[in-house]
Amino acid sequence: MSYSKSEVLFALKEVIYFPKNDNIVNLNMVRDIKTEDNKVSFTLVFPTAKDKNSAIVIPACRKAIAKNLDDKLEVEIKETSEDLIGGKEPLSGVKNIIGVASGKGGVGKSTVSANLALSLAKTGAKVGIIDADIYGPSVPLMFGLVDGRPEIKKENGKDVIIPIKKHGIKILSIGFFVDPEQALIWRGPMATSALKQLFNDTDWGELDYLVVDLPPGTGDIHLTLVQEVPVTGVAIISTPQEMALADARKAMAMFQQNKIEVPILGLIENMSYFTPPELPDKKYYLFGKEGCRKLAEKTNTTLLGEIPIVEKIREAGDEGTPVTLDKENAVTKAFDELAANVIKQVNIRNVEKAPTQKVKIEK
Numbered sequence: 292m293s294y295s296k297s298e299v300l301f302a303l304k305e306v307i308y309f310p311k312n313d314n315i316v317n318l319n320m321v322r323d324i325k326t327e328d329n330k331v332s333f334t335l336v337f338p339t340a341k342d343k344n345s346a347i348v349i350p351a352c353r354k355a356i357a358k359n360l361d362d363k364l365e366v367e368i369k370e371t372s373e374d375l376i377g378g379k380e381p382l383s384g385v386k387n388i389i390g391v392a393s394g395k396g397g398v399g400k401s402t403v404s405a406n407l408a409l410s411l412a413k414t415g416a417k418v419g420i421i422d423a424d425i426y427g428p429s430v431p432l433m434f435g436l437v438d439g440r441p442e443i444k445k446e447n448g449k450d451v452i453i454p455i456k457k458h459g460i461k462i463l464s465i466g467f468f469v470d471p472e473q474a475l476i477w478r479g480p481m482a483t484s485a486l487k488q489l490f491n492d493t494d495w496g497e498l499d500y501l502v503v504d505l506p507p508g509t510g511d512i513h514l515t516l517v518q519e520v521p522v523t524g525v526a527i528i529s530t531p532q533e534m535a536l537a538d539a540r541k542a543m544a545m546f547q548q549n550k551i552e553v554p555i556l557g558l559i560e561n562m563s564y565f566t567p568p569e570l571p572d573k574k575y576y577l578f579g580k581e582g583c584r585k586l587a588e589k590t591n592t593t594l595l596g597e598i599p600i601v602e603k604i605r606e607a608g609d610e611g612t613p614v615t616l617d618k619e620n621a622v623t624k625a626f627d628e629l630a631a632n633v634i635k636q637v638n639i640r641n642v643e644k645a646p647t648q649k650v651k652i653e654k
């Protein structure tokens with residue numbers, strides 16, 4: 292049987308690195324986990340080379356895997372140190388990475404990503420957003436940063452990108468580096484290497500949530516994201532029409548495929564209903580009613596939010612001031628509720644990393 296990376300991490304949480312009085316998972320010492328049938332391998336990164344504690348930590352890891360997962364698993368542990376690999380892992384300060392995806396284009400991923408990021412930040416969380424839509428970046432426009440150019444600093448001889456800060460969140464888009472028309476002709480490998488840079492060659496610092504606005508559909512970018520980055524979960528957006536829902540199901544299936552297995556945090560229905568400003572109590576279900584709610588029930592996922600069609604959402608997006616910045620607007624409440632549900636689901640996933648009941652959940 293093959294275990295997931297999070298199961299391995301959870302099993303290793305009971306291994307303590309005594310000099311820092313914390314477990315090796317919290318200390319981000321476990322890297323590069325690979326699992327296959329009957330085998331687990333990973334690298335332990337000690338603060339300095341030839342750390343004497345490895346004589347205690349390595350056998351303790353083997354014991355924890357045998358006890359919490361399977362005592363017949365082959366366990367391969369490589370040992371290295373931070374000074375040898377040149378500092379910390381790039382995303383080590385980022386607690387949760389949330390992908391925003393959809394099967395169909397134009398359903399509101401970018402709009403929802405931007406407003407979700409701002410609503411998350413309103414809770415006091417540290418938030419960043421990556422516009423991973425290499426072929427049609429829209430985050431620069433939505434944040435009024437069309438001419439934005441991030442600064443680059445040198446660190447250990449390497450160029451490191453500093454995200455642009457606006458409205459209290461850190462923002463990065465491929466649109467800051469290339470003319471969108473040029474990006475359109477990029478081939479797969481160029482696009483994926485650009486995406487990797489947005490994650491790995493960037494000083495994200497400490498973040499509670501990094502929201503990733505994905506391109507539509509399921510392509511190279513999605514695969515790169517799930518393979519290269521420790522994604523906490525994805526939220527799938529759909530509009531209520533049957534066509535969009537069918538594509539949302541395809542996107543869900545892709546993320547749940549064997550070997551990918553990224554948790555689905557839930558579904559977000561965008562353009563759920565229309566409420567005319569002069570009739571605030573009326574809801575017109577232009578594209579059908581409760582399509583995402585029904586799909587969530589059918590697929591045993593959570594409905595994270597229902598966002599109405601509001602002219603102000605589009606206007607505010609086009610003007611570079613996402614609607615949630617306006618506290619008075621009724622639709623802001625819908626985004627705040629969405630953010631609260633996303634936080635809830637992320638917290639559930641972080642606890643659920645327990646592989647079996649045998650493992651104690653730390654208090």
Ligand SMILES: Nc1ncnc2c1ncn2[C@@H]1O[C@H](COP(=O)(O)OP(=O)(O)OP(=O)(O)O)[C@@H](O)[C@H]1O
Binds near residue numbers: 397400427505608
């Ligand atoms: N709830 C809404 N009410 C009104 N307009 C909306 C709403 N959601 C999105 N829009 C508008 O619909 C258009 C498409 O939205 P957006 O760019 O966010 O979609 P997308 O899924 O990111 O598209 P793409 O697949 O091209 O990346 C934009 O003009 C946006 O302002």
Ligand SMILES: [Mg+2]
Binds near residue numbers: 400401
């Ligand atoms: Mg978009």
